[in-house]
Amino acid sequence: MAERYRFPEGPLVDVAWLAARSADVEAGRIVVLDATAQLGAPTPQERYPVASGRPLWEEEHLPGSRHADLLDELSDPAAPYHFSVAGEDRLGAALARLGVHDGTLVVCYDSGDGSWAARLWWLLRDLGVPAVVLDGGLSAWRAAGQPVTDSPAAPPPDGPPVRIRTDRRGWASLDDVVAIVEGRRPGALVCALGEGQFTGAEPTRYPRQGHIPGSRNLPFGGLRAQDGTLRPRAELRAAAEEVVGAPGATPLTLYCGMGVSAAGLALGLVAAGYEDLRIYDGSLEEWTADPERALETGPAR
CATH class of the missing domain: 3.40.250.10 (Rhodanese-like domain)
Structure with missing residues (x-):
């Protein structure tokens, strides 16, 4: 073991x-x-x-x-x-x-x-x-001058199976997001896409442009330094507080296009001290697939 x-x-x-x-x-x-x-x-x-x-x-x-x-x-x-x-x-x-x-x-x-x-x-x-x-x-x-290789991976060692937690709470469903939009569930929706995609000013790959109603915008790209690492903790915290308030102020549900940039945003928020987070797994790929689901354009209200 x-x-x-x-x-x-x-x-x-x-x-x-x-x-x-x-x-x-x-x-x-x-x-x-x-x-x-x-x-x-x-x-x-x-x-x-x-x-x-x-x-x-x-x-x-x-x-x-x-x-x-x-x-x-x-x-x-x-x-x-x-x-x-x-x-x-x-x-x-x-x-x-x-x-x-x-x-x-x-x-x-x-x-x-x-x-x-x-x-x-x-x-x-x-x-x-x-x-x-x-x-x-x-x-x-x-x-950093560290080596890379193209060698095949060695066979993985045997070992006891991972212990999977039964109270998984890291993901939000479509129903969860609708409940937040309609005010039936507390929390804020936070879009991890760039400002132009959030406001609808720039084209996206999705059928319709804009963001889920009531969302705030904290682009994942803005949390990265020029060398690709995350910005220092104090800078992450300041950027996050400007958009979503201090840690614990409200539960946050993050989304993007396919739940990937949202994970990058989650990483930055956790590094800044935030914990009450979920990712809307379907994100805009799921939300925009139904023309009956509303979208907003322009800056966050």
């Missing part, structure tokens, strides 16, 4: 922290997962051209890492939208294939802007699996 690894404080680790623990990665006490997926520009034929990021992982990745398939293996194939939350049995089996067992710590990263890694981190966090995000991802790892 793997030794239970001490969970780092906060949702992030930096390159130096992970580089110093290569022996723990090799021993299976730390499992490093690349969560990259590929989202192309919308076309007249396909609004959501999404593909696995495994080919990118095969080209180069952190030594000892494996690719986590958010698109298929870690999602519900029966859901009407992408990157849906799968059931416990499917998730447990997928994590076992990745070498994630009871007592291991998962370090999530990606080769993009960090939102894929954040989506995996949020999924694991909701399951009760210890997980952190490598701040800055593959870009930060390479910038």
Whole structure:
């Protein structure tokens, strides 16, 4: 049985922290997962051209890492939208294939802007699996002069199955969001997309433009520094308080297009000290599919 690894404080680790623990990665006490997926520009034929990021992982990745398939293996194939939350049995089996067992710590990263890694981190966090995000991802790892490889992943070690938490509360459904919009449930809706997409001034891949009525706007992109890492905690806190108030002021339900940038926003908010958070899993892909569901344009009221 793997030794239970001490969970780092906060949702992030930096390159130096992970580089110093290569022996723990090799021993299976730390499992490093690349969560990259590929989202192309919308076309007249396909609004959501999404593909696995495994080919990118095969080209180069952190030594000892494996690719986590958010698109298929870690999602519900029966859901009407992408990157849906799968059931416990499917998730447990997928994590076992990745070498994630009871007592291991998962370090999530990606080769993009960090939102894929954040989506995996949020999924694991909701399951009760210890997980952190490598701040800055593959870009930060390479910038620090750390090695990358194209070697196949070693077979994952055997171990006891992960203990999945039964009181999962990290996700909001369509009904939950409708209840907030109609004032039947407390909380604020927060859109993680850029201002232009939020107001409807810029085109999106969705059938209709704008945001869910009553939403506030805190773009995930604004929480990142120029090097791709998250901004310092004090800056994150100040940016968040300007939009949603202090931690604990109200429950927050985050959304974006497909629940990915919203996970990046969740990562920034948790790093800033916020805890009462959920992600609307279907996000605008689900909301805009029904023309009867209202959308607002313009700035937040």
